[in-house]
Amino acid sequence: MSQSMIWTRVDYEKDGKQNGWLQLPHSVTRSAYGNVSIPLTVIKNGKGPTAFLMAGNHGDEYEGQVALCKLIQALEPHHIQGRVIIIPAINLPAAMAGVRVSPIDQGNLNRSFPGDPNGTATYAIAHYIDTVLYPMADIHHDLHSGGSSLQYLPFASMRQSQDAALNARATSALKAFGAPIGLIWAYSPDSRLSSVAAVNRNLVALGGEFGGGGSVTSSGVRIVEQGLKNLLAHAGIIEASRAVGPYAGPSRLMEIKSRDYYVYAPEAGLFEPAVELGDMVRRGDVCGKVYFVDNPGRAPEPCYFEGDGMVICKRHFGRVERGDCVVHLATDVA
Amino acid sequence: MSQSMIWTRVDYEKDGKQNGWLQLPHSVTRSAYGNVSIPLTVIKNGKGPTAFLMAGNHGDEYEGQVALCKLIQALEPHHIQGRVIIIPAINLPAAMAGVRVSPIDQGNLNRSFPGDPNGTATYAIAHYIDTVLYPMADIHHDLHSGGSSLQYLPFASMRQSQDAALNARATSALKAFGAPIGLIWAYSPDSRLSSVAAVNRNLVALGGEFGGGGSVTSSGVRIVEQGLKNLLAHAGIIEASRAVGPYAGPSRLMEIKSRDYYVYAPEAGLFEPAVELGDMVRRGDVCGKVYFVDNPGRAPEPCYFEGDGMVICKRHFGRVERGDCVVHLATDVA
């Protein structure tokens, strides 16, 4: 397979702090020799581990984007030993448009790994991450939120792999991050995620959902800011004494284990949820009802939970199509 | 000026409960003799006052839409004396698309009064409300929320008119409704609103913002459901004994008095607010900062409050354009 056509004037091996751009050639009517310019900051000081921090995998997930912009303003080479690579808006076209998927190619970056250097813009970005950035990194955080359509109780997360030693290192990093909840994805039918690619590259790779609804949640930003300090200290890139400890006590470890943790809208219409984030529910409980504003004399259509657990995620938008996830649950790790 | 071309098979003068549609002729390629079918319920029992309740003036404001769907399911002629006209999705094309303005003509219904029978769909709806529905009504509630872009502390509201007697009757209705906050719009540079038209028609006309962000807030729905019972009892349409009292003690009366209650984004970018709904602020305080994810090395741009007061409204979306309202305040009525 051919090499990435993405290029940059940033030198990953140079000490100091560089603010620059990844240039992704994008030849269109308005610019024959144009580039999508994805901002990139590299801060390096001598030898040491490399942390690769990114946000904006989905363009409408903002807590990580804000926290990384603030980190770029604040972090200096003399604060660290090793290297920190920061990309606050990795799917830049989506981030600038405030949408999940790229307006260039409708690409969902987190369904595009391991990417393709000759594919559309989103595939080319995934390929660069997988072939250039992941091989440079020791530790990785891909900061997500619920995006426009979902609201989450904030959590940091990891994905379980087949490699027990890697799982142990990731769990240790997850606890160090110190979010209120530490979530383990023990079920996932999709292999096109950044986290799958990172684990395949043997990275200690964290994720997390720190808010949602297409909004900037101040508490979510604070959880990320504190967690990143903890994580960099845990990795030995900043001094251990600069760690600030968990946001609110030790992380509550939870997991998602099957499709039955999810409830989907049974019809298109306007959904009124019957539960709030944090509620404990049981299989068979009413999850909510779909109302028909074009025909309000029609009886509303209810939907029900398929399993027991805590409501960790709710749909944000009032309008639903059949098949939209309206709520999903998590359960405590036994 | 000519008459409305909107027609209906519902008979406003017939006793009983009728679920039907306003038919707005809309002749387009996909339907030469098509209609926009706006659902309408009329419940009538003998003589008595008429309450006209509507939601979906902006399509992405849902608490009123849900509450009116539930009222249509629950309210029967024998419960009332007089007439209740309910339209849960008055700008139906916008409500079905989940957006503020009509996808048919980009019309903002609440900037289209007193309307035009030969204008585009949104103007034709405004004209029908103003010339057919308002003259039938004694009391009116146009139920709003913040919509996709704004989050509100929930309140019921009224608009101050030149007619002191009408103001007194409206204030009395506002208190009866019993929302946590009762807001008086003492400043408004725009005369194209439903509330202006309603006051011109001498109606006791309430409004209110019961949530926002394009979501369905359960507590907002409850405030509306309780308030509507209170209001119908106050109007003598249902028995006084069916009033349920204020949602949380007597309404706190607040007002908005000038443009200085509003803060606007100073630049395009990603906005991190420095305040939360309910915070008390002072002129000169930092309201928030705009970050630049395409160029994170650029210093963020702050904005400041222009007056003192309580944060009653925040922008929901993280992304801003210059000139977007990011926060507005209210102050207690002296």
Add this chain to the structure above:
Amino acid sequence: MSQSMIWTRVDYEKDGKQNGWLQLPHSVTRSAYGNVSIPLTVIKNGKGPTAFLMAGNHGDEYEGQVALCKLIQALEPHHIQGRVIIIPAINLPAAMAGVRVSPIDQGNLNRSFPGDPNGTATYAIAHYIDTVLYPMADIHHDLHSGGSSLQYLPFASMRQSQDAALNARATSALKAFGAPIGLIWAYSPDSRLSSVAAVNRNLVALGGEFGGGGSVTSSGVRIVEQGLKNLLAHAGIIEASRAVGPYAGPSRLMEIKSRDYYVYAPEAGLFEPAVELGDMVRRGDVCGKVYFVDNPGRAPEPCYFEGDGMVICKRHFGRVERGDCVVHLATDVA
């Protein structure tokens, strides 16, 4: 009101045959000094009455467009006494796009009379017809079909006015045209039609629907071709001997008298009609059913006729939205 900005190099007063264009200034990004060029043929030979024939009022109605193109190829000055003005595609942007309404401004020309010289393109065209072309004409035919969404039994038509003498002259022309059915619009809630404007200008003005479905129906084209010869002969513009007589015996005179002649879809979905064009039906008969392909377990929703009559029009498209006209009737003139 100001004058039309539409101009042409065709001279309406010159003898001979001129093929030219109406030029409607249309200043947009792709052409600062551009024009919508609407083709126009004027054939004149000495003194005599003026017939103004047009098609393409709705862009997706083709039988008249084809017949007028053929007439332009065939008709020469020496065939006539007087003047024939032919515009085969009056709403040219719609006709070129094959849609009912103008892609420029979404304008439905036949809902835009009497027009506006400073309005959007469609209003400017209506204004030119009403203030320049109608005053030149003695007799007018605006050739329609069902368009993309409707299928018609072919008929010529006239609109009843308050002026009995004009009605008599129009009825006489309608019979001369010789379509299988001669339809009288005795009910119409809309005053923005070309036929209303033409009657207001005291023109003998015919209409008609000669096919539909966005297709070119050969028999419809033939009815128009023969009818136009009959009409020009009736008007004395071509020799009486060139009339070819009715298409299929004397026209059956029918009329449309109220809203109850129409049936509208009760729900959105896929509509299976229970009747064919030409069927005689009675109030209460099943007109068809709406099926739900996204949820086929849901029972289909029927609709019923509101009056007695013959099915003269059916919806063409299978998909319906609530409020679409699915069938309408006509009844014989008593």
Add this chain to the structure above:
Amino acid sequence: MSQSMIWTRVDYEKDGKQNGWLQLPHSVTRSAYGNVSIPLTVIKNGKGPTAFLMAGNHGDEYEGQVALCKLIQALEPHHIQGRVIIIPAINLPAAMAGVRVSPIDQGNLNRSFPGDPNGTATYAIAHYIDTVLYPMADIHHDLHSGGSSLQYLPFASMRQSQDAALNARATSALKAFGAPIGLIWAYSPDSRLSSVAAVNRNLVALGGEFGGGGSVTSSGVRIVEQGLKNLLAHAGIIEASRAVGPYAGPSRLMEIKSRDYYVYAPEAGLFEPAVELGDMVRRGDVCGKVYFVDNPGRAPEPCYFEGDGMVICKRHFGRVERGDCVVHLATDVA
């Protein structure tokens, strides 16, 4: 190649009647964890053959969609021995939009076989059909019509394969179905069709075109309804006595043998056909003419037949682009 991510709560192995949905994960801005919900009915009673019936391969082809909705309403487990799998709208996004190709990815499902589980929605559907549904089935009918752009004389059809035994079984099924015409596709340059994939899976696979123009033709629906009963009886799934026999005598067997059966528009414009469905024509006959409504003084441009045969298909829309098929022929099997 990886497995399909499409999932369902329907159990293909369970006796009884289940109405459910195939859930195709589709993660977009309006729904991060959304699904395209494609309805699916499985009716099973003990052991026996499996018939897989589908429509909506192209969204704007409706006769099969209606007939399958009616079959879902009518068919019960006790009517059958074996299994019937029914999907009335397999490319649901296209069917709901009333268009040929999916509005999600512009995918033409019948040009997407054998599909791709990681591709866009349309490719993922093709892959699921090919890898999950086809292997379960013994007999298959993919019900088409002409769609928005073509009108057909109704026929059932089969595709010739290299396997004579399979051809014989398919011919037998074709005759049993009993449509007025039984067409054999003996020429086809495209291998991306459902019928090619079905034959590759060794299925007795029928197709057919039962109407067109984007309309619901009542006679076409009846041909399909009767034919499906005949086919299920032929397969031994319903009792032989429930077969209703051919729609109008034994099927006339016809075929399409080369590119010369097709005529294409020679220019863009408005096409008036010179022939009707069912006409017999000869090479060199005029097929129709293209008229220029933007320039009606320009001579119309004719096109001619390239072979002899019967007109079995005509373009429905009046407007053509150069290269559009305007007519195609079939000839009797010798």
Add this chain to the structure above:
Amino acid sequence: MSQSMIWTRVDYEKDGKQNGWLQLPHSVTRSAYGNVSIPLTVIKNGKGPTAFLMAGNHGDEYEGQVALCKLIQALEPHHIQGRVIIIPAINLPAAMAGVRVSPIDQGNLNRSFPGDPNGTATYAIAHYIDTVLYPMADIHHDLHSGGSSLQYLPFASMRQSQDAALNARATSALKAFGAPIGLIWAYSPDSRLSSVAAVNRNLVALGGEFGGGGSVTSSGVRIVEQGLKNLLAHAGIIEASRAVGPYAGPSRLMEIKSRDYYVYAPEAGLFEPAVELGDMVRRGDVCGKVYFVDNPGRAPEPCYFEGDGMVICKRHFGRVERGDCVVHLATDVA
């Protein structure tokens, strides 16, 4: 007629230099309380005349936009006596999108005067200019270029009015500006232009076209920069000694007197011009030819000049639609 809803925090009466914004309320889904923020600079020093300079009337005309940005950077209160109001991008949405007309409402600002405070954004801007800015000004320059579709020999211009004294003052200002050509619009069928409104307000109002093609022409920018200095000196706002004199000798005075100065494309296709800017031509000369790349065997279609004169304007884009202006002429003032 009601007042403008446009507001600003800039104080037109305050001495000093203020960079601020006109805020045009624009309430849409993405921002319920949003504003279009049009930048505005006011520089004032004591008493004296007011010059109102604007560009970006059409968004894709750039020489004036660049020159006014540079003037805003350079001009300080102590340089002037009186007041200079500068708006470099008056139709801001169009200027930011790089198109002629506003993407908000497709409005062509220079076809929207005298505007409407309750109309769409473009009409509201025109109304503000006409009712607020024009009454404040003594002298006005609205800086245009050819925009995306036209290339011009650069000129300054004025519009002839009925008021001889005003004409004389404008001619004097035109000469003072000192562009290579000074053009007098002696023919214009449109009354919706800024220049018409300005003359109606009795302003000394200049225009001009300083380049085109959607490009920034360096020489055009220089002509504007020098001309504005000359103009401000001529008005007595800056010292006479700061005038820099004409760009290239005294302006050559030319005029446009009738529709025959213009040539329009006779067909749609690819246009090869036969002339260059500055060429002298005669009625009947070939102006260019339209080629047909979709059918290159068809003979190209020529067009011809309708009058004598100098080529002052050429279409920039290669592709044409029938009716596009491809060239226009000017002639020397006798």
Add this chain to the structure above:
Amino acid sequence: MSQSMIWTRVDYEKDGKQNGWLQLPHSVTRSAYGNVSIPLTVIKNGKGPTAFLMAGNHGDEYEGQVALCKLIQALEPHHIQGRVIIIPAINLPAAMAGVRVSPIDQGNLNRSFPGDPNGTATYAIAHYIDTVLYPMADIHHDLHSGGSSLQYLPFASMRQSQDAALNARATSALKAFGAPIGLIWAYSPDSRLSSVAAVNRNLVALGGEFGGGGSVTSSGVRIVEQGLKNLLAHAGIIEASRAVGPYAGPSRLMEIKSRDYYVYAPEAGLFEPAVELGDMVRRGDVCGKVYFVDNPGRAPEPCYFEGDGMVICKRHFGRVERGDCVVHLATDVA
């Protein structure tokens, strides 16, 4: 890999002159059996070499399109010995829309080689060129221009390959063509270009940029017309005596050797260049500045040259996004 589905009634082996079309099957809602009809002219006279000339690889590059249309009108079989295949608008959908990339699939043909017969339209075209047309040809010219976004000093060009003999033959052809500049692409990170595919097929393959800005430059058309005569004579297809010699003396040989020849916009805004085509510049010189018309008080942002050379290409459009190429250089071959 499967064969192309593109077909044609043109016979490549037949003597004489044929104007026909490549038919690319394109099955969409508006035409189920439609084709993209790409015009093709084949002129053949006995044995001899084959020249394959094409333009419209990018739809908005016109000089080659015009020149090839003129060549098709002028060139006859008796003028040649061998064969000339001419396609003036190879990416026809883009050429008809006047844009760089295909409106059908957003495909950039010159980033799509070697293509895919089952891919979208643009990939299918690339595949046909590579597998059908290139193998027939001895010599090839793919005529480009700067397109909408770039302006070039006109040049012919070749791409350096690993094969010295092929390079020598190409250089000889380049000199024979006789453009003012002969450019050698010695640097290119992209392998998806037609020129790469042509070289892989061992063709003597020229390119070139003969104008730009989306305009038709008369001198560029002349350079191409003369050069093609020279080239056909050089190849022995027309008589050597019909060569017309270089356009303006021997070609100046220049080259592009690294990324440092290019300058990219450092910010989004309005770009004023500081240089003109043909200027000699040095590393560190100011290339131009970005102005901010939405915020003109903000200081403009400059950019600088990264190397020495001559300005051979400038961005045409005034508006830029960060990452757009604004200027690139060439240097003389040593």
